[in-house]
Amino acid sequence: MSGEGTRRGARGLAVDLGVLAIGVFAWLSIAGERLNGQMPSPPWLFDLDMATGLLALPLLWLRRRWPTQAAVALIVASTYAETVAFPLVVMLFSVVVRRSLRTAAWVFAGAFAAGVVYMFLRPGEMSVPGSLGFSLALLAATAGWGMFVRYRRQLQARAAQAERDERERARQRARDELARELHDMLGHRLSLLSLHAGGMEYRPDAPAEELTRAAGVVREQSQLAMRDLREIIAILRAPIGELPQPTMADLRALVEEARPAMRIELHERVEGEVPERSGRTAYRIVQEALTNARKHAENAPVEITVDGQAEDGLNITVVSGSGRDTGPGSGHGLIGLEERAALAGGRLEYGSTADGGWRVHAWLPWTA
CATH class of the missing domain: 3.30.565.10 (Histidine kinase-like ATPase, C-terminal domain)
Structure with missing residues (x-):
């Protein structure tokens, strides 16, 4: 695993532990408030509420992989249990960030509808208009925050993709330029070969020194041409490196x-x-x-x-x-x-x- 992946994994684990700790704190706060104040009626509803809240905490670990399924389960539980409020808000945020806007809209509507059902199943604990208003404001703030994070990530992804595309275009431009440079050099070599080979063909009676010199040029330029050709093929096959330029x-x-x-x-x-x-x-x-x-x-x-x-x-x-x-x-x-x-x-x-x-x-x- 790369260093970047390790840092990302460590940061994700720290966030998960932090979210779980806040969930436990929220559950304890609601339990303490009920024990020191008005208990729900009938009394067994308190035990069911507390147990449901405890069972909902592990679902926080699923918010990245299965946020929609976990959100549906929490919506059902929120019709009677107030201790799942924090996990539900976290899951709504995850759905808005990670899933389609249509799915997020359905989860938002389901969470608000569950709040309405809660008012009818547990009447008398707070005023209906105030409770529904608070629920709607909380859900709207959560969805808005999720939309902000969603679009910020999209912008970052687009910027990163644009940077990668620009780097690739720059590499391609550099590759094309090097290929052109080597093409020109190869043409130069081959023209020298043609000239000296033609001279040897049309002047077989030339002095031995001239023929020897011409043959040496042909041999040298042939070797250099082969080198240039190999470099062109290497450029087309692999990422470019730093080749010497004239x-x-x-x-x-x-x-x-x-x-x-x-x-x-x-x-x-x-x-x-x-x-x-x-x-x-x-x-x-x-x-x-x-x-x-x-x-x-x-x-x-x-x-x-x-x-x-x-x-x-x-x-x-x-x-x-x-x-x-x-x-x-x-x-x-x-x-x-x-x-x-x-x-x-x-x-x-x-x-x-x-x-x-x-x-x-x-x-x-x-x-x-």
């Missing part, structure tokens, strides 16, 4: 990884430390732009310019020249980049250049 500091490593297969120039003029979210978005923009350049502009030069500071934000520009298109594009990568830039509070522009190349430009706020 930052602006990883941009140069990304370029160096792609440089053996591409002619890349990187110009970095950034003053200060780029915020984590903007740095990660910038990394993904450059990564996707390099992937597109390898697919649609093979052997074309690529120029990457990243500059910015806290006052102006971060600018990322990737320009690739014209080259051989090695595969169709779906356009989803650029759409994803637009969404990614918008989520970071920035904007993305792209289009062809005058010499037939392609240009991607993004601006990201420094505070993202």
